[in-house]
Amino acid sequence: xxxxxxxxxxxxxxxxxxxxxxxxxxxxxxxxxxxxxxxxxxxxxxxxxxxxxxxxxxxxxxxxxxxxxxxxxxxxxxxxxxxxxxxxxxxxxxxxxxxxxxxxxxxxxxxxxxxxxxxxxxxxxxxxxxxxxx
Amino acid sequence: xxxxxxxxxxxxxxxxxxxxxxxxxxxxxxxxxxxxxxxxxxxxxxxxxxxxxxxxxxxxxxxxxxxxxxxxxxxxxxxxxxxxxxxxxxxxxxxxxxxxxxxxxxxxxxxxxxxxxxxxxxxxxxxxxxxxxxxxxx
Numbered sequence: 001x002x003x004x005x006x007x008x009x010x011x012x013x014x015x016x017x018x019x020x021x022x023x024x025x026x027x028x029x030x031x032x033x034x035x036x037x038x039x040x041x042x043x044x045x046x047x048x049x050x051x052x053x054x055x056x057x058x059x060x061x062x063x064x065x066x067x068x069x070x071x072x073x074x075x076x077x078x079x080x081x082x083x084x085x086x087x088x089x090x091x092x093x094x095x096x097x098x099x100x101x102x103x104x105x106x107x108x109x110x111x112x113x114x115x116x117x118x119x120x121x122x123x124x125x126x127x128x129x130x131x132x133x134x
Numbered sequence: 135x136x137x138x139x140x141x142x143x144x145x146x147x148x149x150x151x152x153x154x155x156x157x158x159x160x161x162x163x164x165x166x167x168x169x170x171x172x173x174x175x176x177x178x179x180x181x182x183x184x185x186x187x188x189x190x191x192x193x194x195x196x197x198x199x200x201x202x203x204x205x206x207x208x209x210x211x212x213x214x215x216x217x218x219x220x221x222x223x224x225x226x227x228x229x230x231x232x233x234x235x236x237x238x239x240x241x242x243x244x245x246x247x248x249x250x251x252x253x254x255x256x257x258x259x260x261x262x263x264x265x266x267x268x269x270x271x272x
Contacts (some may be wrong), residue, residue: 008152015258041157046182
């Protein structure tokens with residue numbers, strides 16, 4: 001059976017980078033790669049939820065972290081699963097310093113431009129993984 | 135002279151909830167409390183830091199009286215906080231609160247509508263009430 005790509009953003013409740021990662025993941029799942037990509041709540045891995053653990057165990061995983069704490073990557077790895085790719089939102093921000101998100105959840109126009117850039121980057125990573133798969 | 139210890143901050147820990155609409159609502163309601171309703175009385179932490187972070191971060195629920203806020207009955211925030219940090223004072227489950235009050239969950243996890251604002255307000259007010267109660271009781 002063809003493997004899916006599971007893209008998991010961090011929690012990021014304290015920074016706009018967290019929300020940008022989350023929005024980019026939704027953009028990939030709903031607009032760019034419907035059917036190929038899915039997600040799960042990161043915290044379900046923290047409670048050893050069998051369904052969430054099986055999903056990441058059986059599929060390829062990309063994590064998207066808002067900051068250098070790398071919570072998403074570390075929490076996936078804590079289950080014993082290695083991630084296939086690990087992205088950091090901050091890298092996209094560094095490459096586009098002229099774009100400033102408005103607030104933590106209200107990203108504003110600039111914030112959503114960053115979301116689209118990140119979603120494209122994610123899409124490229126996914127394409128690379130899918131090429132490897134076929 | 136002895137000074138009476140006054141608890142000044144309450145911790146709020148939302149679940150991640152990226153895979154469900156109630157998770158997005160949880161996030162918005164918690165931010166409303168943190169940014170607008172009780173900005174000087176509340177602090178937060180990213181839940182996954184209890185695994186990815188250091189001892190100081192894992193002590194969060196021991197340092198602050200804490201309210202966990204979960205989108206669904208899996209109660210990831212409550213369970214993880216209890217296991218890795220400390221027992222929360224209150225545990226809010228958004229799906230249950232909405233059901234109790236006869237309100238609908240949002241239909242999208244990506245974007246909340248004007249209609250969803252009433253649900254955000256309800257959950258945020260509930261959390262803010264619990265913050266006040268903790269600060270009053272100490």
